[in-house]
Amino acid sequence: MARSVTQQRKAINTAVAWAVGLLIFFPILWTILTSFKTEAQAINDPPLFLFFDWTLENYAVVQERSDYMRFLWNSIIIAGGSTILGIIIAVPAAWSMAFVPSKRTKDILLWMLSTKMLPAVGVLYPIYLVFIRLGLLDTRIGLVVVLMLINLPIIIWMLYTYFKEIPGEILEAARMDGATLKEEILYVLTPMAVPGIASTLLLNIILAWNEAFWTLNLTAANAAPLTAFIASYSSPEGLFYAKLSAASTMAIAPILILGWFSQKQLVRGLTFGAVK
Amino acid sequence: MAASRPNRLFRNLTAKIAAIPMILTALVVFVGGTLWTVVYSFTGSKMLPKLKFVGLDQYERLWDTRRWMVSIENLLIYGICMLVFSFVIGFILAALMDQKIRFESTFRTIILYPYALSFIVTGLVWQWVLNPEFGIQHILRSLGWESFTFDPLYNADIAIYGVLIAGLWQGTGLIMVLMLAGLRGIDQEIWKASRVDGIPAWKTYVFIVIPMMRPVFITTLVLVAAAIVKVYDLIVAQTGGGPGIATEMPAKYVYDYMFGGQNLGQGFAASTMMLLAVIIVVIPWAYMEFGSKNRG
Secondary structure: OOOOOOHHHHHHHHHHHHHHHHHHHHHHHHHHHHOOOOHHHHOOOOOOOOOOOOOOHHHHHHHHHOOHHHHHHHHHHHHHHHHHHHHHHHHHHHHHHHHOOOOOHHHHHHHHHHHHHOOOHHHHHHHHHHHHHHOOOOOHHHHHHHHHHHHHHHHHHHHHHHHHHOOHHHHHHHHHOOOOHHHHHHHHHHHHOHHHHHHHHHHHHHHHHHOOHHHHHHOOOOOOOHHHHHHOOOOOOOOOHHHHHHHHHHHHHHHHHHHHHOHHHHHHHHHHHHOO | OOOOHHHHHHHHHHHHHHHHHHHHHHHHHHHHHHHHHHHHOOEOOOOOOOOOEOOOHHHHHHHHOHHHHHHHHHHHHHHHHHHHHHHHHHHHHHHHHHOOOOOHHHHHHHHHHHHHOOHHHHHHHHHHHOOOOOOHHHHHHHOOOOOOOOOHHHOOOOHHHHHHHHHHHHHHHHHHHHHHHHHHOOOHHHHHHHHHOOOOHHHHHHHHHHHHOHHHHHHHHHHHHHHHHOOOHHHHHHOOOOOOOOOOOHHHHHHHHHHHOOOHHHHHHHHHHHHHHHHHHHHHHHHHHHHHHHHO
């Protein structure tokens, strides 16, 4: 190896990296710890790190005040639904751009990506009006559609870069063997692209899960996901830190767990989709 | 291609059809919606959109509004600092990780965690961390550093930097991962060659590796820039635009006028200005970057 790193050097690097990691993780850790304290302990002087009376009281209070499971369920449906719908639309589109490119393919791709740059506020009101007209305001279906539209460019972009890596000859061979177009996409292309599709799926679930601009503005009570749940705790009770922490922990727990187990795919998704 | 002519024609046609749903949604929703907003920005719409044109009145009013000017200024400060710091920190972290560290994947997960959290949660968490009675200041003071003062969110002059810290915390992990992918894509032979020639590591980075990573930098730049212009939920959760109007942002201005201020025309005008800014920055760059690949 050109950069044969000495053991000592490696130890130093590791130490520095972990110091940074700890620093970055600290706010999350502190929030989680605080959620198990009583309100008095949360603002105790000096701050209590691990040695306090662990309690689940805050979680009970938060659950009582707002039905966590309903928000969680909404989040799952909205994030999952919009991503799956997006992939259904994106697979044929990405297939056509990757394997049957025309002169304008690059332009279309670029043009589509640039819609992602447009400020979302610019289309908020028209969509709001359409939603009122169609009775979609504060419904899960409405949000599924909107978030699908918002993330579609990214889904297509990512799938396109994955599909490009698959040799076209394989598809051609399938065609030679008499596969129809549907079979070609469904039984040849899709299985080969599964890792790519999985990464795309995962990243977009997280993006949709975290999307707050649209979810806050287009929902009220029925379809509100976890972003709305946590936002509802933001200001009025600014002094109840332990309860706020409990609400935050509940809101971030699914993502922390999902992120921990799917870290590899996530990084793959982030880098492959963006870095060719 | 060995396929017969009619078959190929059919394939091309199907390819076009396969792309239609995507083009249609992008066209109708984004372009249509944006145009609608632009048209109505020239009207005097108050509570409901009405096609009563008032020329450039809304724009004149917009640029006379102090809150709008503050928003623009904040966006510039936040945007420039965000780009500079997140790129520098992200690259240094990536270079560090490229040296092979122990438990790399765990470290990567931790660094990426903030990115996996929504801006809403980020804003809330940092609202508490930066709260003088609860967060960093409180902790350091109780550890004995009595005079330590760090309460950016309560000081209008520097509140925007408090938001910046939260933004950096959230976004740097993504940049690090992108940069790391770029670094790993660099041919190891280059390192060998520069080692043989006795070029110091930092010089190799600055003059050879970074120029080679140009595509990665461009992609990252676009992703970050797009996120910066849209910053909204972070502000809403962390400061609500305060203290006063110290951390207002354009997207929030638009939103507040459309839904809170009962002044749709004003919101549309502000939104059109944002659109214009994005177009001025993005379009020339996009054609430079992608347009040339068409031919080359």
